[in-house]
Amino acid sequence: MEAVYTSGIWMAESLQQKTRSHESFWLVVTHMGDPKAAFLLVFPFTYFLSRRAGVAVLWVAAISEWLNLVFKWLLFGERPFWWIGESHLFVDRQPIVDQFSSTCETGPGSPSGHAMVTGAVWWVVVSSLGSFLYSRTHSLVLSAAPYLLYVLLLVAVGISRVFILAHFPHQVIAGSITGFILGIVLSRRVPEGRPLLFFFCFSIGLLIGALMLHAGLQQLGFDLSWSIALAKKWCSHAEWIRLDTAPFSSLTRDCGALLGLGLAQYWRPGGWSLPWAPRALSVAISSMGLYHVNRLPLPVRPQGLFYGLFFVKFVMVPQIVMVWVPGLVHLFTHKKKED
Template sequence: METIMHFVSEAYNTMLTRELFINEWAQERLSFGKPLWSFFSVQLAPNNMYNFFIPLSGIFSQEILLHLLSAITLISTLNSFEKWICPETRPLWFLREQFANKKVTKNPKVALESHQLSCETTGGLPCAHSMTFTVFVLILASFFFVRCWDRFVSWRSPFCRCIMYMLIMGTVVCMWLSRLYLATEFLHQCILGSYFGIRALNTFEGNVRYLFSRTRGHAVSVVCFLGGLALSVYFIKLQLNVDPHWSVREAFKWCPEPAYLRHEACPIFALARDLGNLMGLALASPIYKLEVKQSSFWRRCRFLGILEFVNYGMRLSTVKQSGRFAFLAYEFTRNAVHALLLIKYLPTFY
């Protein structure tokens, strides 16, 4: 058994070492697109999905907003739990550890540049950016294509479908290149992130009627159970002498400037954010009974703009200096209220 574990460990380290050259190639060959890669990693991050892009989609259709918020919240929660239970190393952490480990006889001949955006504090697998962005693009593309299919006969040709598939794949690959260029993820973490997102979305679509028909009490109980599960993982790791904050300590250890690290990027915050959004969905359950009103574009734009302006002010007022519990409780509550208002109460004013 020990021999097998040693073999698996060696194979895994060899794979990561070879993937480091892909990150190095991306930084050397793709530097011309630095503004684009920064845009993908910053503006299209999971936090901005919740605070900007999903509400923005509600201007065009409440149905799209509801579908996006439900699917991305569930899939992001799955991502956060995976990183909380079993975080994987990132390229810069792995490279620095290899050079710091005196037992390693051959250090990889790789040089990676560290950026401000490289200072992530969660595990690398699966890539949250790739996972949520892939789901976001697929849902938007499906709604857009179905609407065009119904209105325009020319969109029913195989050529138009091929163009749509190429656009989807192209934008997802740009997200992968962004993460590789910034050395925040290995290639396999990006690919598996998109793959897990697609598989999770397929499961969500296949069970959407069941999920949307759950009663409020049942849905709230599930969210409370998930919160208890997250706490259980924390204490189980302590009992097994496993550091629950390993990824945060790695980020502090190898980030060139500790000021680059953000509270909002830590794994506990991601769990509080996702469970908060889930609680908002649970309090609005059963979701299939929610009223979808038809109203003017500008009316929806005004009300959603007011809500997001208030939400932006609340995000700036996050209590970061009052202790971890207050910080997490505030963010959990803010996200729960934001999600609840978006899908249940705000549409009543349309």
């Protein structure tokens, strides 16, 4: 693997040097590909266009990110920003590369979570959009346009991850392919209308399953905190190391979102029926609400408290999008029509 990693470092150096003027663009793209964006941005916009597609986005995002965590624990992938120093292969010539605020993620690197979750979630979006366009226009060319944008998005997210030294090229390729396959498979079975018990058991099952895998690997002698230590050692700015990028943060996010999805469907089976104008208003209010929820500061010590509150935060996400905001919009618009 040394040859693969080394070529990846030189590729990242060349990419930074040749596209330095587009740095802000790559940083925006990498934020768009963040798994968190699937829950906070893609989900609300998709939900108010198509309820089933929105539920599918949340479902696919949670399962694909959970699987990405499992793969990372099993594959032990390096990350470029720490491998440069740890490999001791660049004594004669050090690569001229920079780190960024999004570089220093603390989990293992293979496969890329950004690429994997983006590939899975956006497949749900583009396949729904492509089917809608074909049903309205019967044009193969027009209905194929979303799939072209899908490929371009995956390529852009992959390049952005290599650019900021978060991943090697082979890791984003593996993540993109895996995400594409998961998007196809998971979107065929969307748990719409399932009872609350299903989501409760599924959420707890994913949580316990991940913890048992973690404990089992630890018992076998594998140190699963190795990547956290390397990230802290080689990150150029200590403040760029954030607890919300740790593996257990993604685990609690996924389990919280699935439980929240079950609660939202329990409180309001079938959702709220809104015309297009109230839907647009709901998108705007939901986006603002999720923005502020995401910015809520959480105590990082003790870590158990942080993960517990992080779990609750993402239980709230489906409630805001599927129950509270559309319910309030329906209440006020309905009253206005009556008046």
